[in-house]
Amino acid sequence: DAGVIQSPRHEVTEMGQEVTLRCKPISGHDYLFWYRQTMMRGLELLIYFNNNVPIDDSGMPEDRFSAKMPNASFSTLKIQPSEPRDSAVYFCASSSLTGDRAEAFFGQGTRLTVV
Amino acid sequence: ILNVEQSPQSLHVQEGDSTNFTCSFPSSNFYALHWYRWETAKSPEALFVMTLNGDEKKKGRISATLNTKEGYSYLYIKGSQPEDSATYLCAPYKAAGNKLTFGGGTRVLVKP
Numbered sequence: 001d002a003g004v005i006q007s008p009r010h011e012v013t014e015m016g017q018e019v020t021l022r023c024k025p026i027s028g029h030d031y032l033f034w035y036r037q038t039m040m041r042g043l044e045l046l047i048y049f050n051n052n053v054p055i056d057d058s059g060m061p062e063d064r065f066s067a068k069m070p071n072a073s074f075s076t077l078k079i080q081p082s083e084p085r086d087s088a089v090y091f092c093a094s095s096s097l098t099g100d101r102a103e104a105f106f107g108q109g110t111r112l113t114v115v
Numbered sequence: 116i117l118n119v120e121q122s123p124q125s126l127h128v129q130e131g132d133s134t135n136f137t138c139s140f141p142s143s144n145f146y147a148l149h150w151y152r153w154e155t156a157k158s159p160e161a162l163f164v165m166t167l168n169g170d171e172k173k174k175g176r177i178s179a180t181l182n183t184k185e186g187y188s189y190l191y192i193k194g195s196q197p198e199d200s201a202t203y204l205c206a207p208y209k210a211a212g213n214k215l216t217f218g219g220g221t222r223v224l225v226k227p
Binding site: 031033035041042043045048050055056091094095097102103104105106107108109 | 131147149151153158159160164185202204206208213214215216219220
């Protein structure tokens with residue numbers, strides 16, 4: 001397996017624009033997590049899915065943020081409208097959380113810059 | 116909210132010295148504890164997943180212990196090398212609600 005794949009790796013956008021981040025989890029993993037890396041909060045959990053269903057979105061900062069998982073192999077995190085304070089690195093991770101390989105596997109991250 | 120505390124926040128270690136640091140978490144409804152290593156400009160990578168009280172795991176010069184009754188885990192680095200410089204994150208999760216929430220991390224800098 002190629003691991004967790006995120007796209008794009010880098011995104012620069014203007015304030016007010018819509019931004020969509022994409023994630024392809026590892027096949028067979030039934031948990032998918034979206035995290036944001038910030039100086040103040042470290043690695044902050046935004047939302048997670050189990051079997052494509054959003055379980056906890058309490059970490060989503062505002063209504064401007066939304067996430068979907070239409071099938072087991074794809075998830076998106078959307079920010080509309082984007083603001084400069086949304087600039088951060090966004091990570092997607094997937095896991096089975098059980099069994100011999102219970103750890104989470106992270107994608108390479110998307111570095112978002114909103115100007 | 117799962118209260119996860121890691122201490123210290125950062126530490127400097129001389130090459131060759133050994134060091135250790137702590138992850139504290141609520142002990143109720145414990146299911147597992149994850150440790151990750153996060154190098155600058157890279158993604159976090161798993162070191163250990165620990166589930167049993169008294170568990171001890173080892174990978175090379177890095178080892179970890181777990182006390183689920185009192186809610187803490189120690190991570191040890193023996194004979195630190197510059198390549199051990201990274202942020203070490205822990206993430207406990209409970210039996211109900213598999214929210215993988217990370218502590219703030221311990222940033223380790225190994226000086227040659």
